[in-house]
Amino acid sequence: MMNIRSLQLLLSLLVGSTVVAWEHIDEDAFRRAIAGHNYALVAFIEPSTAASQALEPEWTSALEKEKKGLISIDCSSAPSLCREFDVISCPALRFFDGHGNTAPYRGPRRTSSILAYLKRAIRPIITSLDSDAKISAFQSSDDYTAIAQINPQDSHVKTAYETLASQYRDRVSFGLVEVTDIPTAVGCYNNCDSLQFTISDFTSIDALPKLIENCLEPVIGEFTRASEVKYLQSGKSLVFYFTTSPKDRDAYVDTMRSVAKMYKEYLSFVTVDANEYGDLTAPLGLAPATLPRLSVQNPMFGQVFPYPRSRKITPEAVGGFLMDIVQGKQKPWDGTFTADEAGGHARDEL
Template sequence: MSIDCSIESVLCDEFSVISYPALRYFDGHGHTKPYRGPRRASAIVSFLKRAGRPPVTVLDEEKAAAFQSVDDTVLIAHINPRDEHVAAALKTIASQFQDRASFASVDTPGTTTVACYNNRDGQKFTLSDLAAVDALSKLVESCMAPLIGEFTRANEMKYLQSGKSLVFFFATSSGEREAYVDKMRPVAKMYKEYLSFVTVDADEYADFAAPLGLTPGVFPALSVQNPMYGQTFPYASGAEISPETVGAFVMDIVQGKVKPWDGQSRQGRGRAHDEL
């Protein structure tokens, strides 16, 4: 069912719809699940598959291996029956994050351990020390976090206030942005402790390019920003954007070989490396 919020404003307010498009899943038992993922068909289909499963799927060891690949983010807990508190915590966390990840449990006679698979980026996170109250939620959040995220109205402040420098990639088409993510993952993984790599819809954020030292309307484009110190480093306009060149550009910034943008000239119009 589709709803026009300009007409059904009361209904949209009831379900906390503040931006469009927005998806809400009704399970037929009086519960509603909001969709908070990217606006891509594949991601929406994954959400619907998750919604049709129980919050925690109970598996045996044989089926656990196959379950690892059912979703972009999959958490499988191998729980010793004596650790009932872990099973209870898992149900709570699964109910909280089921719209974005898939969860399963397996009985084990050994030590209770938890593994989380970020299949999109090829990463695995494991946890055996479950003493901390927030151990599971931190594991899920770390596992779900993409190496290269999508900069949106919903998460922009989280990125800007993260304390990390940001590598912005602007492109008008989703295909260009997805291709950039696929090839740039190794670089993002190398610098993930210090940098957040994000893609930006250049049409939606058309007014954001100029403050980053980029020429408005000229895309794809890339710029590095350190929000903490107010420094911006536009990448050369028209230069090749590849893992090798972007990795070298980031290293040049770290080594002080590239000067921050002065806020007036369009450094991105020339080759930034010509100054080195």
């Protein structure tokens, strides 16, 4: 009888495309992979879970681009190994640095972010930069980079910066320039959203942590189990974009970034995986069959403003919709679905 892997390969030949699939290793191969001074980013997965299934195409795409340092374990086949490494829920991504240290991966579970993390993880915690050319190249070398220009007289800032680099090295690349003729300053660069944050006043003990947190805050974030409380308690209205497709999500972020920047002080723009949060569409006035869709919620007053299904989701149209809400021209949803909304199956286009 043909096994599943053989069937996948046969299907790929028949349709002329590659079928993505996990390439797990067993326990012995895993222990060899993390032995000595070998580094590895390990995905502990459970094939039956939706989250592991969602990770699969992103992980296999990353594996096609970077063969070294990416391995996966099927916890349904190696349960004792997963328990040994305290894997409570799947997927769990852990980085093994080859020196006995392990760190969780906390970034987005997408190909580009996984590869960026792997590149970042094998760098020094802080990279010394001794020329303008190196500074310029380093600044744009990662999604998020921090560069400190530190005068020797401010050794306390250097100590705080080193501590911060150890804490955030999984998300930010840190560089250091030693200067003697200019004051100490630290800059953080959000290259995803083309934003820059700089401080030179270090009298506040949380000045550096706040700098990094502000830098890491995306203009359009993801509404997840880990972030939902933060967004719901932010005091801002939320602009939800529901989709089941990562490609739709990425296209929306690229398209809507300029509008999100304009309203960043007052609104939180977030994307939502409708596979995971399908039950949230109805309370926001959206019929699941009409995804991808957008809706605005004001948690403080309990108001919801579903974006019309018939209107394309473009920066100009969404900007106008938000302005209509502000000016009172757009009335809150009354809690009932029109026949068009409830029965519609059309798909808005970006």
